[in-house]
Amino acid sequence: MQTIAVIDYGMGNLRSVTKALEHVIDKNQKVILTSSQQQVAAADKVVFPGQGAARDCMRAIDEHELRETIVEAARNKPFLGICMGLQVLVETSEENNGTECLGLFPGAVRYFGDDMTDADGNRLKVPHMGWNQVAQTRPHPLWQDIENHSRFYFVHSYYLETESPQLEVGHCEYGKGFTCAIARDNVFALQCHPEKSADAGLQLLTNFVQWDGYDSDTRD
Amino acid sequence: MGLAKRIIPCLDVDNGRVVKGVKFVEIRDAGDPVDNARRYNEEGADELTFLDITASSDNRDTMVHVVEDVASEVFIPLTVGGGIREIGDVRRMLNAGADKVAINTAAVFNPEFVKQAADRFGSQCIVVAVDAKKVSQPGETERWEIFTHGGRKPTGIDALEWVMRMDEYGAGEILLTSMDRDGTKQGFDLGLTRHVADSVKIPVIASGGVGTLEHMAEGVIDGKADAVLAASIFHFGEYRIAEVKEYMQSRGIEVRD
Numbered sequence: 001m002q003t004i005a006v007i008d009y010g011m012g013n014l015r016s017v018t019k020a021l022e023h024v025i026d027k028n029q030k031v032i033l034t035s036s037q038q039q040v041a042a043a044d045k046v047v048f049p050g051q052g053a054a055r056d057c058m059r060a061i062d063e064h065e066l067r068e069t070i071v072e073a074a075r076n077k078p079f080l081g082i083c084m085g086l087q088v089l090v091e092t093s094e095e096n097n098g099t100e101c102l103g104l105f106p107g108a109v110r111y112f113g114d115d116m117t118d119a120d121g122n123r124l125k126v127p128h129m130g131w132n133q134v135a136q137t138r139p140h141p142l143w144q145d146i147e148n149h150s151r152f153y154f155v156h157s158y159y160l161e162t163e164s165p166q167l168e169v170g171h172c173e174y175g176k177g178f179t180c181a182i183a184r185d186n187v188f189a190l191q192c193h194p195e196k197s198a199d200a201g202l203q204l205l206t207n208f209v210q211w212d213g214y215d216s217d218t219r220d
Numbered sequence: 221m222g223l224a225k226r227i228i229p230c231l232d233v234d235n236g237r238v239v240k241g242v243k244f245v246e247i248r249d250a251g252d253p254v255d256n257a258r259r260y261n262e263e264g265a266d267e268l269t270f271l272d273i274t275a276s277s278d279n280r281d282t283m284v285h286v287v288e289d290v291a292s293e294v295f296i297p298l299t300v301g302g303g304i305r306e307i308g309d310v311r312r313m314l315n316a317g318a319d320k321v322a323i324n325t326a327a328v329f330n331p332e333f334v335k336q337a338a339d340r341f342g343s344q345c346i347v348v349a350v351d352a353k354k355v356s357q358p359g360e361t362e363r364w365e366i367f368t369h370g371g372r373k374p375t376g377i378d379a380l381e382w383v384m385r386m387d388e389y390g391a392g393e394i395l396l397t398s399m400d401r402d403g404t405k406q407g408f409d410l411g412l413t414r415h416v417a418d419s420v421k422i423p424v425i426a427s428g429g430v431g432t433l434e435h436m437a438e439g440v441i442d443g444k445a446d447a448v449l450a451a452s453i454f455h456f457g458e459y460r461i462a463e464v465k466e467y468m469q470s471r472g473i474e475v476r477d
Contacts, residue, residue: 013314013315013345015291015316015317016295016319019291019292019295020295022292023292023293051342051345053342114421118222122444123418123421124223125421125446126421126422127343127344127423128223129392129393129423129446130223130224130225130266130423130446131223131224131226131266132222132223132224151477154223155297157343173222174223195295196295196296197295198295198296201295202295
């Protein structure tokens with residue numbers, strides 16, 4: 001039996017994530033929602049979700065004493081970060097006047113700003129909420145059977161900026177272009193919510209539960 | 221290409237069943253919430269809103285089960301409204317699988333509740349539902365006020381000031397219903413919608429009055445709404461979601477295929 005652990009550190013609606021994973025696993029897999037270091041460490045795959053503010057997320061991770069566990073999981077097993085689970089993987093976030101994050105990847109999280117407009121001069125609302133297109137900027141096993149430029153559901157006010165272009169696997173446009181999915185080795189993380197993105201999202205989760213953790217670009 | 225405008229069917233739930241009614245008259249059973257949700261999902265709905273119209277609080281547990289059942293099978297955003305009065309109600313609905321809760325009356329009576337809920341669970345899951353009615357006379361500068369109890373009780377609160385305050389308090393979205401237009405099929409109150417959309421930095425869902433495909437497009441083009449919500453035109457099978465999207469696309473509005 002293969003175990004997929006969804007890390008529960010008290011942030012956000014985790015039921016959606018677990019329900020969607022339960023919908024796509026095969027009979028040899030099970031999904032557990034856990035805040036236990038041991039269970040995360042013993043799991044075969046790890047999903048790191050998150051909602052809310054960066055500072056609260058980081059604080060909750062530390063209150064649950066999960067920092068080491070998360071960093072360790074991101075080093076050696078198939079790991080999927082979702083929404084805030086993407087943002088806290090990088091170095092810093094502008095949110096809450098600056099928050100130190102886990103620093104696993106180079107990059108910073110920035111606020112969209114209240115002055116964005118579309119091509120016709122209409123004000124763009126923040127949060128960026130709704131279905132937007134994701135451009136697959138390079139092949140990855142988790143994009144398998146998902147049409148390029150498929151729409152995914154987003155809801156966020158901060159976006160990732162990274163100086164490391166090879167990290168990017170997905171790109172999105174909202175007032176400005178931004179990296180909406182990153183991948184390196186066994187880690188894949190995205191800003192949008194696959195658990196709420198209908199068929200495209202379920203396909204991505206299916207690809208994750210079947211993933212061996214190798215990135216197609218780095219496989220020998 | 222960018223963010224798509226959202227089409228949101230609204231389902232009224234009474235005692236665990238979806239009901240159809242016109243202005244709460246001649247309410248008929250319209251089946252199982254999961255079946256309805258699945259059908260709208262297949263037709264391309266971008267989100268679903270469930271409104272608990274159950275009068276008694278005894279049936280709140282039933283609503284939790286409805287949300288659990290729907291969330292286990294339909295993987296698009298789900299908003300639940302009706303009877304959300306305290307932090308415990310928000311938590312219960314989110315734990316059941318709702319992505320957002322819509323707070324209406326409780327926000328009017330206790331605006332701090334919106335702030336507390338947004339602080340606790342994040343703005344992304346707090347929708348403030350606003351029922352507004354025009355109070356200005358013809359010829360005067362247009363003015364709208366907030367009403368409660370299904371549009372029967374005036375509060376004296378100016379609608380535009382209210383939505384700005386809710387934005388500031390951490391609401392993630394405004395679900396705006398024109399009480400003048402609700403159920404009339406004469407189209408959205410576009411003046412109200414546009415004024416609200418221009419007043420806040422958060423997305424606005426237009427509701428109340430949709431009778432035709434043109435109305436849906438107008439809500440976005442003239443009302444500047446980020447999403448349009450409708451009940452009866454979908455429930456009574458007048459239009460399918462795909463038809464709405466096709467029409468909106470023909471008017472140059474970006475939608476999700």
